[in-house]
Amino acid sequence: MEKQVNADEFVERFMSGSLSHLKYTQSPVKIFRLSEIAPYIKIPIPPIFLGYNLLVHITEGYFEHQIGSDVYVVKAPAILMSNYGNISAIKSVDKSSKGHCVLVKDGAMTSIFREQEILNIFTISPLLNLSLEDSQDLHPLLRLLYKELHTSNPYKELYESLLKSLLSKIIKLSASNKMLDRRQEIAIMFKQLVHKNFKKEKNIGFYADKLAVSTNYLNRCVSSTFKKSSKEVILEVAIMHSQLLLFESTKSIADICYELDFSDPSYFSRIFKKIVGMSPTSFRHKS
Template sequence: MEVKIHSHCTSDFPSEFTTENYSVILWEGTGVFSVDQINYSYKKYNILFLSPYQKVKLAPESDEKINILFFHGDYYCIEYHKEEVACNGLLFNNIYLNPSIELSKEHYEYILELFNYIRKEETEKHPFSESIIKTYIQLILAIGSKQKSSIENSLIANEKLPNKNAAEFQKLLETHFKSEKELSFYSDKLNITNNTLSKAVKKEFAKTPTQLINERIILEAKKLLHLTYRSIKEIASELGFSDEFYFSRYFKKSVGCSPKKYREKVGISVVAKMSM
């Protein structure tokens, strides 16, 4: 399946949902959803962006219509199109931001209309349909990126400064996640206790430091599996695992499948093929 749109009632939504495709979920209502076991509340009009093999659960307060756009990484590669749509690291592949956006009614209805156009093109299978569908996907991602960026800029303008310890932890994690996987390394670097760091990080990112360390390693593993031709043994070594079998168990526990299966299902990106 290269691209597909499904529509459900939220009452029919599976208790846990995951796919090897990129997913954009559009719905309205009030309740709680979780991505990779992290809970977020939602209200009104919502759009959610998921990378392959992220796990999502939805707990709505009432039964509502939900629309899901699936597209395979080979069909619309966010790395390849990153200059046109700045969604990589903003909508997708960011462990620090809420993966959803609350939309205005106007934006919600417009994106829903784009979903319907994609469904129509996918059904008709016209010779130009693929190009048209890619343009619609690009537009959806561009709108999402613009909305997300404006939210981030608004928080900065309102002087919502991040907690200093949480911000420093994020910098340290980006520098050392491949070699340092223990919480104590980061709290020692910041000269604070594990408990103080955990409270600051949980308040800022709604996740514990240990969860972020794990997510950062898994995110990098997914990127290397999808964007390079490196062997699993080489990827394990780059991420600080002395044993590729331990790395495979670690990956499977978090993602739900082995690195080998992930690469088979998600595929190796055109980006990797172009860089050879």
């Protein structure tokens, strides 16, 4: 798996200026004010594998954020969410932006939330535009979370409770709080498994066995939920990570192909061009 970028490394690599105000305790949940980050970011930030679940609530300003192959223009008031496992890049930022950025370790998500809640969070569209009233409702929760996590001894039960209230409110606002049907649950659990196993497991049968369903049923679940086949989802995740390797390493395209367990560089290049719109060589030069 590619090296995950943690909060310290992000600050070191992609921010400049006096950053002493970004000191924080080593908790699995972190929160920053956008006013503490936006003026110092060195734009553009290349594709990175952020080692957290990301939540950004923007109350003033805008930024342009890429998640996988999709680019989102986030204008206040809005929420942007990116689940752990995604490749992210920041294209532009209004340096006067205000709001909060929350980072949550994946292990903290599974300890705080029930499986159904995590599945609901996973179904939320990355970009959720808000009314001014709904945005103002979220602000006190974020302000309290910031205050607690920046005390000398954060109270775990309190900040976890605040985070749970915050995400529950976002689930409600996104209309993702409805009960998922069996097909949707299978499709979402499949996608989570792909993010963790894509490097060595591209066979649909592996995922069907893990989920205790037939390959035909898995394909029907994925197709009805994501409007694409199981194979397409697996390949898209693998190609997304190949973009990071092309950018961050000097490995040859053939080496990257074999590292991601593609059997043939020409097949890898064809799939890459189909998904990204250009060859791996062109992507590397453009990056």
